[in-house]
Amino acid sequence: MINDNGTLTENTSIIDSNNRGFNYGDMVFETMRCSIGKPLFWEDHYFRLMASMRILRMEIPMNFTMEFLEAQLVATLQANNLENQTARVKLAVFRNTGGLYTPKDNGVGFVIQASPLDEPFYLFRDEAYEVELFKDYYLAPGLLSTLKTNNRALNVVGSVFAKENNFHNCLLLNTNKNVVEALNGNVFLVNGNTIKTPPLADGCLKGIMRKQVMDLITSSKDYELEEASISPFELQKADELFITNVIGGIQPVSQYRKKVFAHKVAKDLFQKLNVKIRLTS
Template identity: 55%
Template sequence: MINFEGDILEDQQATINLDNRSFNYGDGLFETIRVINGKIMFWEDHYFRLMASMRIMRMEIPMEFSPEFLEEQILILIEKNNLSQKPVKVKINVFRKSGGLYKPTTREIGYSIRTYELNNSFYILNENNYEVELFKDHYVNSGLLATLKSTAKQINILGSIFAEENDYDNCLLVNENKSVVEALNGNLFVVKGNVIKTAPIKDGCLNGITRKKLIEIIKKLDDFTLEETSISPFELQKADELFITNVIAGIQPITKYRKKNFTNTVAKQLLAKLNTTARLG
C-alpha cells in the first residue's frame, strides 16, 4: 500500500495522469529515508532538506506539511504495510500539480509516500569488490540546483548504464570544472593519511544527509582533519581510501579505481560511529 496525497491506497489504485509535471518536466523532488522499528533516522535533517528544496523550486508548501504531520503519515503507512518492527526504506515524492508547459499554472503540490522493506536494521560494511570509474560523457553543472534530490536525473541514469555496460559497480561524476563531485548514488569521501576530503556543496554535489552526519562525526575526531574542498581526478589514485555515503547503504568502500586498490580501515571505523549516531539520533 502507498500514501497518495494523504489517502492509503493499494499500489494498483495509485496512478498519475499524463499531465503530471514530474513526468513531463522533472518538476519534482524526492526524499529517501531510513526507518528502523518505527523510528525515522535523522528525521529533522530530512524534513528541513525537503522544505528547503521545495522553496528553491518555488513550490507552495501546504500549511499542514509540518514535521509532525509528515512523520505521522510515514508511520501510518509503515503500520498499514506491517513493517513497524522492520527496517524500512521510505521514499517521499513531491511534485507540482498539473497545468502549464514550462511555466506552471499553479505552485501547489501533490505527494506520495512509499515503503520498501530492508534487510538490515543498521549499517553493515560491504567488503565485496567494488570498482568505479569516472563518467565523463556528461558533466554535473555546479550550483544550487545540482544539490537537490530532483526527479531530473539524466546524468545518473546514463552513468548507471555506462557502469553496467563496462562492468563497473559505480561511477564518479565530475562537474564542468573537471572536479570530482560525487558518485551516481551518493557523496564521495577521499582519505589520504589523516586528511579526509569531500566535495563542497558549491561544486554541485548532493546535499546528502549521511554526508552531513559524517562530517559532524569526523570533525569531532582528533585523529582526522576534514576538508570540504574541490577534488581533482588525479587525487583518486593517490588516496588510501575512497568511499561513498548514502542514507540506505551508510558507507560503501571503493576497492578499486583504475590500477589502484584501496583499503577500508577508516570506512569501517566511521561506519561504527555512524551506527551509534543513528541509534542516538
C-alpha cells in the same frame, strides 16, 4: 499500499499523464531508511525537503509540519506491515497539475511509497567494489544540482555504463572536470588523517549521510575535514575512497583503475555512525 496526499490506497497507478513531476521533472523527493517504524535522521530530511521546495518556488502547505509528514510516513509503513522492520521510504512532492513550463499554480501534492530492506542494520561491506569515472556527460556546478529531484538522466545513463562495463559504481565530474559525487551517493577521499569531500558549490548532492559523516569527522580528534574540489588526479594518490548514502551508509571503494584502497578510516567512521544511531534512536 501507497500514500496519496494522505489517502492510503492499493492503486499503484495514481500518477496521471499530466503530472508535472512526470512531464517536467517538477518534483523533489526524500529517500529515507526507516527502522522499526521510525525514519532515521528525519529532522535533516525534513529541513532539506523544505529548503528544496523553497528553491523550486513551490508553495509549502501550512500542514506540512515535521509532525504531520512523519505521521504520514508512519501510516504508510503500517499500511504495508513494515512498522516492525527496516524499510526504504520515498516521499515525493510535486507541483499541482496544470500549465506547461510555467505552472498554473505553485500548490503541491505528495506520494509516499515504502518497501522492505533486507538488512536490519547498516553493514560494513569490505568486499571488492570497483569504480570508474563517467566522462560522457557532466554535472553543472550550482544550487540546482544539489537538490533531490527526479531529473536523473545522468545517473541513469551512468548506471547503464557501469553495468555494461562491470563496475560497481561510477564517479561523476562537473563541467570544471572535478570529481563531484558517485552515481548514488557522496564521495570522501582520505589522505592520512585528512578527509576531503567536494563542496556543494561544485554541484554535489546535499546528502543526508554526507552531513552525518561530516559531523562525525569534525567531532573527532583523529581526523581533519576538508571541503574542497577533488581533481581526478588525486584519486590514485589517496589512501582511501568511500561513498555515502542514507540507504547503504558507508561503502568503501576497493579499487579505481590500478589503485587498490585500504578501508581502515571508513570502517572507523562506520562504527562511529552506528554508535550515533543507537544513541539518538
